[in-house]
Amino acid sequence: MFKFLASSAILLISGISAVKDVPKDFAFGAGTSAFQIEGAWKDDGKGVSIWDTFLHNKNAKENGDIACDSYHKWKEDVANVKALGLEFYRFSIAWTRIMPNGTLNQINKKGIEYYMNLIKGLKDEGIEPMVTIYHWDMPEYIQQLGGFLNPQFVDYFADFARLLFQQFAPYVKYWFTFNEPSMVCVGGYELGSLAPGLQLHGEGVYQCSYVLLKAHARAYRIYEQEFKAKYNGQVGLVINFDWAEPVTKSAQDLEAQRRHIEFALGWWANPIFLGNWPPLMIDRIANRSKMEGFVKSRLPAFTSEEIKDINGTHDFFALNTYSVSQVKYEPEPAIGQPSYNSDKGVDLVLNDSYYYPQGLRTSVNYINKKYQPKAIMITENGKLTSDGLDDQDRINTIRDFINNLVDAKVKDNVNITAYSLWSLMDNFEWGSYEKKFGVIRVDFDSPNRTRTWKKSAKWYQNMIVTRKLDI
Known part of the structure; x- marks a missing residue:
């Protein structure tokens, strides 16, 4: 699927219409999570x-108890993936469906059977899984x-x-250890807006990132040492x-842009691709910690062995990205309650009218130059x-x-x-x-969770089949 074929992107202009060829070694898929x-x-x-x-616990009116009911409707979902012409399907495995309490003393064979099917x-x-x-x-018990x-x-x-590698490595060639660690740590341990809902301002967020990166590295090394020679798969964060x-x-x-990049991107990419936290993060968090009265920095220091173990744990650079925003200088935040945002110290301008898709091209070029990954997904x-x-929008x-990625x-x-x-x-x-990201509509008012293709699904299907992009 990812062979490097000779291809080019040719701009064809006829009247006012333009079509760009999409390289054949540019694989298209779609994603979900368990x-x-x-x-x-x-x-x-x-x-x-x-x-x-x-x-x-919040007695939320909306929850994941039924969701899209894909546990029972997975065959229909596979049929839609096939009909769309997708070359791969990215999904996640629910830890609690495989290991109900998160530990090896309970292994659920029905969960393994579901994912194997x-x-x-x-x-x-x-279709590549x-x-x-x-x-x-995360399993509640582990939390x-x-x-x-x-x-x-x-x-x-x-x-x-x-356990997942043992069960599924013969069939799965692409593995992602953690999805969106910034959201996990900032949302779950700093702001409390995401599970587990903790508000440990300025400290929990960095402890979370320290442990998460070590867990990523351990999983990568397990695959590298125990499974790669036989299955030749790839692993990344x-x-x-x-x-x-x-x-x-x-x-x-x-300077505000530099801080944004280092605190959002370098936070995770530097330890994995270069070794250790970004120097800017190390210095700013240490200085602010000292002024806040802490004996040592709130950002845990990696040992030399941890730096060595984490560095190089990548077979590709996997990027989730949705928009391009603007950033501007703000005065140094006052010393008070510690926080990730105060450590970052920039004003991220979120303006719905600002639309700059060319920024994605700039972003991947920056990543490619600084981190020199084997590939970017x-x-x-x-x-x-x-x-x-x-859904024409x-x-x-x-x-x-x-279009910008092809360029x-x-x-x-x-x-x-x-x-x-x-x-x-x-x-x-x-x-x-209420938030709709799918190219296939799901009727959540229907017990059958009826699926209906949107206009975007048909467009995506046509683009994949023809390898032509209207611009």
Whole structure:
């Protein structure tokens, strides 16, 4: 699927229309995650996850108990993946469906059977399965033991990853250890907006990142040492990062852009691709910690052995990206309650009227130059729209982003190998069914969770089949 074929992007102009050829070695797919689509939250021996607890404790009217009911409708989902012409399907495995309490003393054979059926169903249709090991749904029991604040999490996660490799490595060639670690740590341990809902300002967020990166490295090394020689698969971490342009070219706004990049992207990419945290993060957090009265920096220091172990744990660069924003200078935040945002110290300007898809091309060029990955995969990209089937706004946005990625690949020689649309279908967007990212509509008012193709699904299908992009 990812062979490097001789291809080019040719601009064909006829009248006012233009069509761009999409390289044949640019694979297209779509993604989902277990908690957002599967439902069946306590069926067939599944355990309780932190998202089950988080939502049930809030008595949330909307939750993941049924979601898209993909646990029971997976065959229909595979049929839609096939009909769309997707070359791969990215999904996650629910830890609690395989190991109900997150430990090896309970292994759920029905959970393993479910994912084996899904994986083999995809393979039978010629579709490459891409598996995310952790997409936010930690077992509640592991969270009660401390979650990402417990250094032993690394061992629990290693057991989970090894079990998945043992079961599915013969069929799965692409593995993602963690999805969007910034969201996990900032949302779950700093702001409390995401499960497990902790507000440990300025400290929990960095402890979370320290443990998470060590867990990623352990899983990568397990595959590298125990499975790679036989199955020759690839493993990486999925980083969420949206490029931001400086509001002006002033030295202050350019410095704000640098801080944004280092705190959002370098936070995760530097330890994995270069070794250690970004120097800017180390210095700023240490200085602010000292002024706040801490004896040592709130950012845990890696040992030399940890730096060595984490560095190089990548077979590709996986990027989730949705938009391009602007950033500008703000005065140094006052010393008070510590926080990730104060450590970062920039004003990220979120303006719905600002639309600059060319920033994605700039972003992948920056990543390619600084980190020199073997390949770059866009593992999530999409557009939030209304519930209608005529979603031309989604088509316009996706087309513009793909156009810039093709330019980065063909004109800039950035080795972009894959584009995964978010999402295959409307799903539970971490608190709400009102947010619609799918190219397939799901009727959440229907017990059957009826699926209906939107205009964007038909457009995506046509673009994949013809390898032509209207611009």
